[in-house]
Each structure stands twice: as C-alpha cells, then as structure tokens.
Amino acid sequence: MKTRLLPLSLALTTLLVLPAGAFSDVPAGAWYADAAQICVDRGLLKGTGEDTFSPDNAVTLAEVMTVAVRLHYQAHGGTGDPPAAPDNWGTGTLTTPTGAVLLAFNTCDLDRGLTYRYDQETPRRLHLYLTVSPEERAALTPAGGPAQAVLTLNGVTVLTGGLAPAEGSANRMEFMADPGSDYTAFNRELSAFLPAPAAGLWYRDALWYAREHGMVDSQPMEASFEEPAARQDLAEWLCSALPQSALTPINTVDSLPDSIDPEVLALYRAGILTGVDNTGAFAPARTLSRAELAAVLARVADPSLRVVLPTGGVS
Incomplete structure (x- = not known):
C-alpha cells in the first residue's frame, strides 16, 4: 500500500546511548530490563534523556521507523547508525x-x-x-x-x-x-x-534511509510520525526491515482471532510477536510502550528468546 506522509512536527527528541543498567527508570528486576539491555547493546534502542529510558512511554511511529531502519541497516552489513541524509535532501x-x-x-x-x-x-x-x-x-x-x-x-x-x-x-x-x-x-x-523534514529533526536520517531502501512505500501511515504507533504499524515496519532468514518459523499459526494479515502471522510463526490474551488476539490497533517494544526487538536480536506457542493454538 502506498504511504501518504503528512506534515512533520519539528519537535526534537534527545537520543543518548547508555547501558540499560545506567537508566535510572529501569529497575534491575523489571520484566523488560534484560530486553532493554540487549536492545541498547545491539544499538537498536537508545535513551530518552541523560539517564532515562521511559519504559512506560507510548512508542511513536518515528521510533518504530527508526528501529526498523537500524534493523535493516544491520541486516545488510552495517554497523553503528545508518548514514546521514544528504544536506540537499528537501x-x-x-x-x-x-x-x-x-x-x-x-x-x-x-x-x-x-x-x-x-x-x-x-x-x-x-x-x-x-x-x-x-x-x-x-x-x-x-x-x-x-x-x-x-x-x-x-x-x-x-x-x-x-x-x-x-x-x-x-x-x-x-x-x-x-x-x-x-x-x-x-x-x-x-x-x-515533498516529504523531506527539516534539517535537525531527529528522525530525518531514518526517514531518508527508509525511502532510499523502499521501506516506506509499503507502510499505510495516515498520521504524523509523532503520533503513537499501533501494534499493526510495528508488524509492518518489522517485516519491511527483516530478511526472510530472520523469520524462520518455529510455530504453526494459520490465523488469529482478530487478524489474518500475512506479515503479522509471519511474526507469530517466528516467535517474535505474541498475543495480548489467552486467545492469541493480536490487537492491531493497540499502542505499545517502550518496554514492550524492547521485548519484541530483543526476540529479533536474540533468537533464543523467541516464544514457542502452545501446540494447536496461539498465546
């Protein structure tokens, strides 16, 4: 589906690289602490301030796009942050x-x-x-x-x-x-x-990379990049970023109570996404927190963390 990009806000977000253990708002025993550490170590997530991770903050479309770009870049041999957008873009x-x-x-x-x-x-x-x-x-x-x-x-x-x-x-x-x-x-x-954002906008480089590598055209986004992302957005961006080799099935999932989207099913089969209740419902319109995003990305980065679903069903 072709993307329609709406005007982008000029708000800036501070993104700092810190060990997850250095974040004052990530308790050592938190359910997401290990996942956050993996994401920081792999360069997939960064902090929101000098020593904060903001685990309860709603994830924005810009953040989902940015982590997808990092995954794509790393999957294709890149290290560190993806290249910067040209100064003359836009x-x-x-x-x-x-x-x-x-x-x-x-x-x-x-x-x-x-x-x-x-x-x-x-x-x-x-x-x-x-x-x-x-x-x-x-x-x-x-x-x-x-x-x-x-x-x-x-x-x-x-x-x-x-x-x-x-x-x-x-x-x-x-x-x-x-x-x-x-x-x-x-x-x-x-x-x-036309969609080029202002120089200095924190996700400008990610948007340029996504456009250059054909990641944006498949995303049916109808809102500003600074709006909260839904679980469906995350599934689509992940599938635009990951090679097929990263989606090796470990589960048999033919359908979900609320989704038959092939990209969502592929991520369930790979043990990267799981349901929100005991029926395996996906809840495509539900937003997600940075802690939840960290858990999903950790499964991408470390296949040993992927979830084997109960035989004959999903969860």
Whole structure:
C-alpha cells in the first residue's frame, strides 16, 4: 500500500546511548530490563534523556521507523547508525544556466508558498510558483520576457525553462518548464522532495534511509510520525526491515482471532510477536510502550528468546 506522509512536527527528541543498567527508570528486576539491555547493546534502542529510558512511554511511529531502519541497516552489513541524509535532501534552487542562484527554497520554507501545476492542454507543461520579497521580484524581473532558468531538486537538475513574474500577483514568481520537457527526473525527485523534514529533526536520517531502501512505500501511515504507533504499524515496519532468514518459523499459526494479515502471522510463526490474551488476539490497533517494544526487538536480536506457542493454538 502506498504511504501518504503528512506534515512533520519539528519537535526534537534527545537520543543518548547508555547501558540499560545506567537508566535510572529501569529497575534491575523489571520484566523488560534484560530486553532493554540487549536492545541498547545491539544499538537498536537508545535513551530518552541523560539517564532515562521511559519504559512506560507510548512508542511513536518515528521510533518504530527508526528501529526498523537500524534493523535493516544491520541486516545488510552495517554497523553503528545508518548514514546521514544528504544536506540537499528537501532543497530546491532556480539558477541561471551558468549556475548563479536566483531563488532557493525547501520543503519547510512555508513562507515561499511553493505550489505547482501542469497545463491542462497538450503539450503538458509545468508551472512552479514561489512567493518572493519585493526586492527579489525587482531583481528577478527580466527585461524582454522570461529569463532562462534551471530547476534543481535534492541537488539534481530536473528541468530547464523560464522565470518571470507571475501574472495577477505582486509577489509571485513563475517558473515555466520548456515545452516538450522530459519530466522523469522531476517526478522522481519531487516524490523524495515533498516529504523531506527539516534539517535537525531527529528522525530525518531514518526517514531518508527508509525511502532510499523502499521501506516506506509499503507502510499505510495516515498520521504524523509523532503520533503513537499501533501494534499493526510495528508488524509492518518489522517485516519491511527483516530478511526472510530472520523469520524462520518455529510455530504453526494459520490465523488469529482478530487478524489474518500475512506479515503479522509471519511474526507469530517466528516467535517474535505474541498475543495480548489467552486467545492469541493480536490487537492491531493497540499502542505499545517502550518496554514492550524492547521485548519484541530483543526476540529479533536474540533468537533464543523467541516464544514457542502452545501446540494447536496461539498465546
């Protein structure tokens, strides 16, 4: 299912690497303490403050995505944190043919009022509009018609065309693509440009990695990344991250009381997920705590912790 990404909040979360035993809010005898230690040791989870793990906090979609990215990266030979997103992700420029910057913008620069449209008639032609200051408009108003311009998204040249003041507006500039343009590069880069969050957002790198490795398109997310994640979200992200070799069945599970989702069943069969009651119900819409997330991730990291379900049923 194709993902729809909504605007992302700019709130920052501190993520610190500490031994689980150093967290003041993880008692030594807590049911999740060993799992938290495994996750910290494997680089899958980090703290929420200088010495806190926040085991009772609801897990957000951003956290689920981030741990899935770490799992994917490690499964493909990576060590440490995944690579950082390029600085030019989510940026755009209009330049002269010789490279002089005329206008710069990004996906979080709402003051620019970035919009675009295509001509309804043939040939198809892109029109991109940006709000500018009076000084910029005066400097960019060419004599004798539209000035030649090059449109770049994410550091990639995507179109050439002309730049001129937009008709009917005192503070808008219009970029018009050349007739007969090839929109392949524009469409490709636009799909990456639009969801790019602000530089400095703590999960920016994870989102870039997930998009680059095809992990996002299968996630049917309809909420902000900072909303609580459901158990269904966790199942989908885990299956997008794990190779088939990590899902070797140890249980026989053909259906659940409240789910026949193949990804959920695969995780039950592998002993990674278990039910919330004695019927084996999955409770796909239920949120989960960081302690619960640690327990699930520890089973991924250490197969000896995986749960063998009762013969003839699930639990």
